[in-house]
Amino acid sequence: MNAASADQIRALAQRAKVCGLDQDPTIALDLRQVIATANRDQRLLSTEELQRCCQWSGVDCAPLVSLQDLVPALVDRSRSALLSDEPDLVKPGGKLHPQERADACWRDCFHFLRVSIYGIALKRTEITDREGMVALAELYSLLDVPVPALLRALAHLRQNSMQTYAGLSSADHAKALGETLEHISNMIRHVMKRHEANNL
Known part of the structure; x- marks a missing residue:
């Protein structure tokens, strides 16, 4: 990698952003600041932060606290499901080889x-930052991220998370979680398709 490409990657990484909730004017300003801080730190919300958000939205907080505790396990389960279906992904020549690509x-x-x-x-399902997602598409393209494999992993994650949340909360809340993850998937497809079309 030359110096120019390293600089380009750093610049794109700074612009790439999935979450746009902190820019949503329909959300209380103090909660947008909570989201901005947590997202900047790339972390889950604390229990207190979840309680503040849920008190404002009317969403039952306890199931979300429980769901957050299960996030690492849900990601691991989705990884296992994808690699059970497609074990060659992480073998030499596979789209998620070497290990660093799989970890990403x-x-x-x-x-x-x-x-x-x-x-x-x-209580929002359309959560993405449009400009940040465009930068993410550029970054994925520059790094040759295997987006189809990522989307298949995300599909497993969506299904596992919905099933788990349905057991903790209600079918309606689980459906909303599924819609939110599907929104992210659709946005990735959209921005990648547009990026590819612009670079023909």
């Missing part, structure tokens, strides 16, 4: 579920 895929899945939980806590 699972890490992205964690972040997609993390920001989806932000959305559920605030």
